[in-house]
Amino acid sequence: MIAIYPGSFDPITLGHLDIIERGDRLFEKVIVAVLCNPSKSPIFSLEKRVAQIRRCTQHLPNVEVASFTGLTTDYARQRNAGVLLRGLRVLSDFEKELQMAHTNKTLWDNIETVFLATSNEYSFLSSSVVKEIAKFGGSVDHLVPDNVAEDLYQWYKVHPPQVSPPTIMPTPQPFIEG
Template sequence: MRVGVYPGTFDPLTLGHMDIIRRGAKLVDKLVIGVATNPSKSPMFTLTERKIQVGREVADIPGVEVVEFDELLMNFAERLGATIIVRGLRGAGDFEYEFQMTGMNRALNEDVEQVFLMADVALQPIASKLVKEIAVYGGDIRKFVPPQVAADVVARVAEQGLRGS
């Protein structure tokens, strides 16, 4: 069985993420969505909330499982028996970051390949950070995230009084 991992913070899950998940799931027998902690980010949603959100949105995609993780990606992949890391690319900025990460990951575990999927052209501008910013300033995010995720984000903005002026 070929196992792949698609890691990310998914805060929030976007239509771009969903595109990569659907396409990545076709490359492997089992695709594990690794919902990660990330000490360099301040998430809007807790790790458990993000796992639930992602799980809800991928429930209809065969062979996809959602797992939380808080460890080195290569250790996580090895523990799962994964041989492929799936990553999405939107543009040159993503490439520079991913190029560096690939080198580091390769040094940690050369048996795990990294596969890059270009995001659908229509979805390339979407970034979780921008979705949150648009929501905080009262913009309509329904074009960028699944409907229930949009509702979750709007509710969180209202709940935390994050709305800007």
Template sequence: MRRGIYPGSFDPLTLGHLDIIKRAVDLVDELVIAVLNNSSKIPMFTVEERIAMIRDVTKDIECIRVEPFNGLLVDFASQIDAKLIIRGLRGVNDFEYEMQMAQTNRNMYPELDTIFLVTNINYSYISSTLVKEIIKHDGAFQNLVPEEIVKYIK
């Protein structure tokens, strides 16, 4: 079974994330959406809330599993026997950081490869950070997140 991981904070899940998820499921037998509990960030939503949101949005996609993780992604990948990481790229700045992470992960876990998917141009400007900032200032965010996410935010 070809198991891939799509890791991230997903705080909250955006249309850009969903674009990558829908395309990634065609590349693997099982896609594990790994929700990072990052202790260095103060999230808008708890890990449990983010997992519930993602499960709600992806409920009709059969080959998806949503799991929390802490620590190093390579350790989580090894624990679940995944050999592929899927990452979305919005632009050049993302590429430099993601390339460094991919090389580090490969050095630590030689069987682990990373595939980069370029986000659909319609969503290339969207980030969770941008969405959170808009929400904090009572701006219109509804066109940046999947419809199911709106109820969690309100």
């Protein structure tokens, strides 16, 4: 069976890679489908994200990386995929993903959603967290594949955050009667 693992992957994290590797063991083929989402403003282009993921999944022969626009169910139907693969970190992910799974089922009755619980070491991890750390000069080497860490460091070197200098408040003077 073919599974689609859709997402914006801006950037791909080790948590995403963990889901891809585990999905690779469960399905005959996993298509990592990088979504072009007009409601998001990614730091990396669609082409760059596809290239990043291809590089860090090249050791997985049953994984294909592609991009798409539109509805995930339409893309799954085009690719003859019967499963949408999704990772769950926390309870709030489950609520959102369950709603999406039910919605997808109304769009195409032949699609199933398979949820994989994120491995413990990645349960806190999101692309947003990674970008926030990298933006302010923190190390993300332990959170993303090496090639992605380099791309992040380079991106924030060229696009440093606009940080206002801290406001220094005057020290309050003690009240002295007299």
